[in-house]
Amino acid sequence: MDLFCYRDGVLFAEDVAVEHIAAEVGTPAYLYSRGTFVDHLHKMQEAYHELDTTICFSVKACTNLHILKLMAAQGSGFDIVSGGELYRALQAGADPAKIVYAGVGKTDEEIIQALQARIAYFNIESEQELENLGRLAQRYARAEVKAALRVNPDIDYQTHAYMTTGKKDTKFGVDIERALAVFEKYGRHRPVRLCAIHVHLGTGGKTIDPFVNAVEKILPLIDRLRQQGHEIEALNLGGGYAADYETQTVPSAGQYAAGLVPLLQDKGLKLVLEPGKSICANSAILLTRVLYVKQGGRKRFVIVDAGMNDLIRPSLYGAFHFLWPARVDSRFVPTTRSQKLSLDGCEVVDIVGPICEGADFLAQDRSFPPVQRGDLIAVFTAGAYGFTMSSNYNSRPRAPEVLVDGGRFQIIRRRETYEDLVAPER
Numbered sequence: 001m002d003l004f005c006y007r008d009g010v011l012f013a014e015d016v017a018v019e020h021i022a023a024e025v026g027t028p029a030y031l032y033s034r035g036t037f038v039d040h041l042h043k044m045q046e047a048y049h050e051l052d053t054t055i056c057f058s059v060k061a062c063t064n065l066h067i068l069k070l071m072a073a074q075g076s077g078f079d080i081v082s083g084g085e086l087y088r089a090l091q092a093g094a095d096p097a098k099i100v101y102a103g104v105g106k107t108d109e110e111i112i113q114a115l116q117a118r119i120a121y122f123n124i125e126s127e128q129e130l131e132n133l134g135r136l137a138q139r140y141a142r143a144e145v146k147a148a149l150r151v152n153p154d155i156d157y158q159t160h161a162y163m164t165t166g167k168k169d170t171k172f173g174v175d176i177e178r179a180l181a182v183f184e185k186y187g188r189h190r191p192v193r194l195c196a197i198h199v200h201l202g203t204g205g206k207t208i209d210p211f212v213n214a215v216e217k218i219l220p221l222i223d224r225l226r227q228q229g230h231e232i233e234a235l236n237l238g239g240g241y242a243a244d245y246e247t248q249t250v251p252s253a254g255q256y257a258a259g260l261v262p263l264l265q266d267k268g269l270k271l272v273l274e275p276g277k278s279i280c281a282n283s284a285i286l287l288t289r290v291l292y293v294k295q296g297g298r299k300r301f302v303i304v305d306a307g308m309n310d311l312i313r314p315s316l317y318g319a320f321h322f323l324w325p326a327r328v329d330s331r332f333v334p335t336t337r338s339q340k341l342s343l344d345g346c347e348v349v350d351i352v353g354p355i356c357e358g359a360d361f362l363a364q365d366r367s368f369p370p371v372q373r374g375d376l377i378a379v380f381t382a383g384a385y386g387f388t389m390s391s392n393y394n395s396r397p398r399a400p401e402v403l404v405d406g407g408r409f410q411i412i413r414r415r416e417t418y419e420d421l422v423a424p425e426r
């Protein structure tokens, strides 16, 4: 799961007590575990090694340059969704031959940048986009341009409505019938070689079933396309593999692969995967400090110094994050990370931030050990869509990012200053 564990009631990130880091960098702060990143990437690479697989880490889940460098050095490619992410990936030393580019609204500028960088595949989401790519490729391409058609297999991924992308009536991709027509119309055109299928079902699901269903719908499509003379070299299964927001409630990389690899063996397809949160969610905690404790009506509130501007997932998606104090008595050492964990002596509280919004909470009606002003609290599984979705709302400088490696740690993004807030307005 990850390398954030209690030792004698004190929370450690790898071999460093998190309170030690807080004393140095302040709170709120994102703390990443290098070992957890590498472990998750390696497990995924290992799980699919029987197939010709490229793992393309989804940059939007965790964009820090140092993290991308680390992933690139371990052989990861990248899934990008904007020109800014392309820039980051290249700055991190990514191999362009392992970059895939998705997104329904790529601008001309972004497409030209990606053409010039010679990325591996453009994941195409509409016919107009494909035509535009062809037009720009004629002028700017310096090598063969390959595209994957994003197909929407109409699968209910059973997650929050904002996190499902593989249903027929989302804005993403084209449906299966339309895919045949798109290949018929554009499949033999150059300079863009349409030679792969991309699917991305969504994020936040907890079983492998949607992936198996998607592959079972896509393989017959690929067969038909091949019968019609189209050369299909790769299948990109997107991202959306689950992370352990709670202890052992979702499939491991090995379990996903056990369901998927047999379906894809001997199909003459390269496999591309775009994992985001399954790699990075467990690789970080958000560390925050208790400012005040107060009673409001019948509710008990713990007010902390991290708000929805630092971590928006609870407010935006109703997402569950396990929270726990960074130092506890032996009777409060958590035995598991679960929505249901309740230990003798816990009290029910809402843990809320300082932002002027009713939606600014990290946890509601949570059974929690008694805490006091000044105590540190860890928000677990905060490495995906945590810092990357943070903002300056309420003119709050964004938190620093710290990378822990064994017994050492390094600031990989400094805390923003007030001057950073106003610099673009000067």
Ligand SMILES: *Cc1c(COP(=O)(O)O)cnc(C)c1O
Binding pocket: 058, 060, 061, 079, 081, 102, 103, 200, 202, 203, 204, 238, 239, 240, 241, 274, 275, 276, 277, 278, 384
């Ligand atoms: C966001 C996204 C991903 C990553 O999703 P996770 O749930 O973080 O694994 C992969 N591919 C595409 C196209 C995406 O938009």
